[in-house]
Amino acid sequence: DTEVTQTPKHLVMGMTNKKSLKCEQHMGHRAMYWYKQKAKKPPELMFVYSYEKLSINESVPSRFSPECPNSSLLNLHLHALQPEDSALYLCASSQGLNRGTEAFFGQGTRLTVV
Amino acid sequence: GEDVEQSLFLSVREGDSSVINCTYTDSSSTYLYWYKQEPGAGLQLLTYIFSNMDMKQDQRLTVLLNKKDKHLSLRIADTQTGDSAIYFCAEGVLNRDDKIIFGKGTRLHILP
Numbered sequence: 001d002t003e004v005t006q007t008p009k010h011l012v013m014g015m016t017n018k019k020s021l022k023c024e025q026h027m028g029h030r031a032m033y034w035y036k037q038k039a040k041k042p043p044e045l046m047f048v049y050s051y052e053k054l055s056i057n058e059s060v061p062s063r064f065s066p067e068c069p070n071s072s073l074l075n076l077h078l079h080a081l082q083p084e085d086s087a088l089y090l091c092a093s094s095q096g097l098n099r100g101t102e103a104f105f106g107q108g109t110r111l112t113v114v
Numbered sequence: 115g116e117d118v119e120q121s122l123f124l125s126v127r128e129g130d131s132s133v134i135n136c137t138y139t140d141s142s143s144t145y146l147y148w149y150k151q152e153p154g155a156g157l158q159l160l161t162y163i164f165s166n167m168d169m170k171q172d173q174r175l176t177v178l179l180n181k182k183d184k185h186l187s188l189r190i191a192d193t194q195t196g197d198s199a200i201y202f203c204a205e206g207v208l209n210r211d212d213k214i215i216f217g218k219g220t221r222l223h224i225l226p
Contacts, residue, residue: 006156033214042202042216043157056213090156092214102147103206103214107156 006091006106013081014114021076021109023091032074033103034066035090043090049074081113118217120203125223132190134220136203139184145206146179148188151219152199160188160201190222198224 004025013019023032031050035043048056049068063085065077074091088110094103117139126132138146144165149157163170163177163186170177176189190197203217 042218045213045215048213088156092157102145102159102162104159105149105157110154 004093004104004106006109010110012112018079023074025093029093029095031094033092034076037088083113086112118203118215120217120220123221126193127225132193134188134201136186138205140207142207146186147204149202150199195224
């Protein structure tokens with residue numbers, strides 16, 4: 001099983017809503033990532049969790065709050081977003097670069113903020 | 115610094131070979147990846163190469179790495195219409211907290 005599963009696939013939310021994006025993998029990977037991708041742009045790294053601890057936060061605004069409840073799950077909690085936060089949010093996992101292997105991506109959640 | 119550069123567009127006739135090029139700046143890069151992204155979809159890992167390798171072949175895909183020039187290429191033999199997508203080059207650097215840096219992506223367009 002080399003699958004990273006993201007839910008929901010599509011999400012429309014208002015600027016006052018609170019919602020969560022979910023990501024799951026069962027490959028035993030110890031590093032999990034959130035990326036944001038705007039149309040026709042490369043993915044931009046937001047957060048990295050390594051062994052369930054936040055190891056990188058790329059100066060992401062606090063309206064995005066990541067959570068790693070266990071080694072298989074990664075959440076991204078959203079609150080008070082702006083229309084410019086509309087994008088494809090991609091989750092990925094890997095064994096961790098220090099273990100030397102590739103990263104697998106989910107299909108993404110397409111988020112629209114209205 | 116960390117930077118990955120790719121040309122933005124490539125047009126190739128169906129049946130010909132496509133060659134997508136990438137340059138990177140970090141000499142401590144350890145893994146170099148090629149991802150494919152079709153419209154509206156996530157990133158699909160196509161192949162990757164460890165930095166102590168020169169070449170890797172996997173069916174229609176050939177990756178060449180020139181470590182001295184920090185140049186990576188992806189060759190797709192017998193290009194098909196299903197190969198039409200954006201191809202992202204990415205580098206992973208050891209001792210950088212599992213960070214993966216992406217290029218801007220090359221849009222491959224297949225001509226009939």
